[in-house]
Amino acid sequence: MHRFSIDRLIGACVVAGVALAMAPAADAQLLDFSLTQASISFADADPDTTPSITAANVTVNYRVRQNGGGSWRITIMSGTDLISGGATIPISNVTWTAAPAPPFQPGTMSRSIAQTMASGAGNANPATTGTVVFHLANSWNYNVGVYSATFTFTLSAP
């Protein structure tokens, strides 16, 4: 009987440990975040007739729970300028517009400082979406190439 009780106690400890490890703490914010697109592209265009090139819409899906009256924020930052071999296009030539506003706001891409794309307070529940449209300022100064960069979106509820 005594041995049986110890076995059960050990089992209970293991189960509790696993459950504790997997379950969020009661006071933690619950966040959900995703993009419906994995990539976008800016097509080639004549800078004289198309001074700004628009990419396809990006849909941002987010949900914030257990946030009380705290703030939340979606930021965006590029890892690099747009790069094609040795040629670059400054990432500051990429801007975005977004809706709905608020909580979304327009901005200019940066590769050094995360830029705020949306912000609010409290919860955003149920799941909410925003639409972001990126624009590339066109220029004759761009050298021929296929340029790439990676944008990182971050949802945080500090």
Next chain:
Amino acid sequence: MRRLLALIVSIVLVAAAPVLRAQNPLTATLSVSATVTARAKLTLSSASMTFPDADPDTVPLVPASGGALTITAKGRTMLGTTVTLVVLASSDLQSGLDTIAANQLAWTATGAGFVGGTMNRTTAQTVGSWVSSGQWIGTQSYALTNSWNYSTGTYTTTLTYTLTAP
């Protein structure tokens, strides 16, 4: 005793287990690409120019009456590749059977990358060149070498400009 030890170990493990809070912040990435292809665009401020009649002794070089020709060249090319602008006369200046050699036509230039030169009807002459993509504005001021040897007439030729952005 062994089970007691296991119990102690289990309790210690539970106590030491990190509490996994909901992930905050959350991130998502977006791959971005932009395509830039080769293209060129050339604009001349005038489609024609005229050299008026003048006394060769007093006006040895006759400037074009319309003044300087303004050239706007725009080109996209590979990084480090040269964009070139050349001009070629289709023929000598002709008036019936009379001719004035195309090389009697010369120009001076202003603007970064633009150069002066002498017209040729067989080999295209460089008007300007630039490394990598961009847009450039310059002027060409043409002058015709005057001569008593020219027969009377109205002479014409066609100048073809070619901008290349490989």
